[in-house]
Amino acid sequence: MSQLSHLMFEARAAAESLSDFMSGGRLRLGVTGLSRAGKTVFITALAHQLTRAHAVQQNKQLPLFRAMAEGRLRAGHLDPQPDYSVPRFAYEEHLLALTGPSRHWPHSTRRVSELRVSIDYDSHLWSKRRMGKKTQHLDIDIVDYPGEWLLDLPLLSKSFSQWSQETLSAASAEARSPIANDWRKETAAIDPKSRYDEETAQKLTRLFTAYLAQAKTERFALSTLPPGRFLMPGDLEGSPALTFAPLPVTQDEDLPHRSFGREMARRYDAYKSQIVRPFFQDHFARLDRQIVLIDTLAALNSGPEAVRDLETALADVLMAFRTGRSTLLSSMFRPKIDKILFAATKADHLHHTSHDRLEAVLRLLTSRAIARAEGVGAKIGVIALAAVRATREAVVRHEGEQLMAIVGTPLAGERIGLEAFDGESEGAIFPGDLPQDPKELFEGAALGLSDDEAEFRFLKFRPPIAKFGDDAQPLPLPHIRMDRAMEFLIGDRLA
Numbered sequence: 051m052s053q054l055s056h057l058m059f060e061a062r063a064a065a066e067s068l069s070d071f072m073s074g075g076r077l078r079l080g081v082t083g084l085s086r087a088g089k090t091v092f093i094t095a096l097a098h099q100l101t102r103a104h105a106v107q108q109n110k111q112l113p114l115f116r117a118m119a120e121g122r123l124r125a126g127h128l129d130p131q132p133d134y135s136v137p138r139f140a141y142e143e144h145l146l147a148l149t150g151p152s153r154h155w156p157h158s159t160r161r162v163s164e165l166r167v168s169i170d171y172d173s174h175l176w177s178k179r180r181m182g183k184k185t186q187h188l189d190i191d192i193v194d195y196p197g198e199w200l201l202d203l204p205l206l207s208k209s210f211s212q213w214s215q216e217t218l219s220a221a222s223a224e225a226r227s228p229i230a231n232d233w234r235k236e237t238a239a240i241d242p243k244s245r246y247d248e249e250t251a252q253k254l255t256r257l258f259t260a261y262l263a264q265a266k267t268e269r270f271a272l273s274t275l276p277p278g279r280f281l282m283p284g285d286l287e288g289s290p291a292l293t294f295a296p297l298p299v300t301q302d303e304d305l306p307h308r309s310f311g312r313e314m315a316r317r318y319d320a321y322k323s324q325i326v327r328p329f330f331q332d333h334f335a336r337l338d339r340q341i342v343l344i345d346t347l348a349a350l351n352s353g354p355e356a357v358r359d360l361e362t363a364l365a366d367v368l369m370a371f372r373t374g375r376s377t378l379l380s381s382m383f384r385p386k387i388d389k390i391l392f393a394a395t396k397a398d399h400l401h402h403t404s405h406d407r408l409e410a411v412l413r414l415l416t417s418r419a420i421a422r423a424e425g426v427g428a429k430i431g432v433i434a435l436a437a438v439r440a441t442r443e444a445v446v447r448h449e450g451e452q453l454m455a456i457v458g459t460p461l462a463g464e465r466i467g468l469e470a471f472d473g474e475s476e477g478a479i480f481p482g483d484l485p486q487d488p489k490e491l492f493e494g495a496a497l498g499l500s501d502d503e504a505e506f507r508f509l510k511f512r513p514p515i516a517k518f519g520d521d522a523q524p525l526p527l528p529h530i531r532m533d534r535a536m537e538f539l540i541g542d543r544l545a
């Protein structure tokens with residue numbers, strides 16, 4: 051980073067601290083996770099709960115979120131966000147999707163967006179000491195961004211040839227090579243020293259992107275490899291900085307002017323300097339707290355290969371949070387995050403007896419990542435939650451046996467064996483128990499099931515039917531452990 055932009059960054063940080071001081075508290079909360087992890091649903095539910103404090107308090111919906119449970123959270127409302135050039139999180143649209151007559155899941159996160167929720171609360175400390183102002187104010191700026199973008203941080207210290215070699219060698223691994231075939235063949239046919247042509251570059255990029263996308267489908271559930279924008283391009287789709295692919299070139303190879311290899315390397319460098327670096331500088335480095343959402347069940351559904359792969363991706367994601375001053379990258383971006391919460395989402399797909407086990411799975415999945423991030427200086431938590439609980443629990447008798455079932459309305463087209471659901475009728479599902487020892491999930495077969503069975507292990511449900519308050523506005527939807535997540539992420543700022 052140049053000296054000037056470093057100074058500007060410092061000046062802005064100082065200005066922000068001053069404005070925090072003048073306006074009461076402010077907290078920038080990052081919400082991230084790989085695509086479909088549940089970011090959009092989580093933010094919508096969080097903002098809804100905070101802005102409907104009275105209804106939440108009346109219904110005792112968040113017993114472990116202390117400020118709310120103690121009746122100290124006076125009011126929450128949406129306010130204009132501080133960054134005018136960042137798209138606003140489409141809260142109203144997403145809430146309508148979840149609670150409107152056609153109740154459906156909202157459209158997912160595809161780019162960075164922001165939402166400010168302002169909270170008035172009675173200070174707990176005031177009641178004790180009777181000092182200062184009783185009612186205080188906290189602005190929570192929720193920043194939603196694709197987790198895929200975090201995987202790009204290591205690229206900043208890698209040359210085109212290094213990245214190319216790593217990416218090509220990952221693609222030859224057993225789980226990846228069948229889906230990488232077409233792209234690898236095309237790559238092998240290109241001489242990096244030959245003259246560059248755009249048509250071939252586009253074709254190669256298309257095949258490379260298709261490989262990355264296929265690895266991410268439910269069938270394979272392999273975690274994403276960088277460049278993160280290839281699957282989550284935001285507004286940059288089709289731009290030259292996103293039209294490149296790895297090539298077998300060596301570090302000090304002298305590539306001729308206008309050659310294929312030279313142009314690809316230039317685009318790779320442009321991707322780093324014009325896309326990756328500004329994202330880390332403008333968004334990531336300014337976060338105070340972070341929740342990383344993880345669709346652990348999707349990986350479990352796909353088997354041990356996907357579980358191991360998810361573990362690797364999480365370790366890579368957490369690399370971005372290393373704050374030790376020793377690395378070049380951290381000294382450039384200086385994230386000041388002091389709390390990180392890892393959350394396994396969609397826990398409502400399991401019976402409550404397995405929620406602690408799901409947390410244990412996630413703890414194991416993240417343990418290597420957390421150990422590697424020693425010196426992060428941040429408090430790290432692990433939780434299993436459902437931002438919106440689409441199921442309820444029931445005991446069903448089957449052949450004289452009592453079975454713990456979950457009941458919900460499966461999405462139209464979901465199947466169990468030959469039975470297809472129409473999106474209107476309810477179904478009882480026996481999700482089974484997660485093993486007591488989470489290590490079993492890293493080895494052997496998926497949850498002890500055959501491949502055929504594993505596919506319908508976790509059905510997708512429609513959101514629950516919303517209830518409405520006297521003001522005809524929807525009341526917050528049921529959830530699992532959102533209160534614990536809120537207490538961890540913001541509880542101490544409402545003391």
Ligand code: GDP
Nearest residue numbers: 085086087088089090091155158159436437438
């Ligand atoms: P994003 O890509 O991370 O923004 O993911 P979304 O928030 O759009 O969630 C992706 C999908 O996961 C949704 O369309 C839902 O099908 C499902 N989902 C997300 N959160 C929940 C939840 O709390 N409960 C249930 N049952 N499904 C969820």
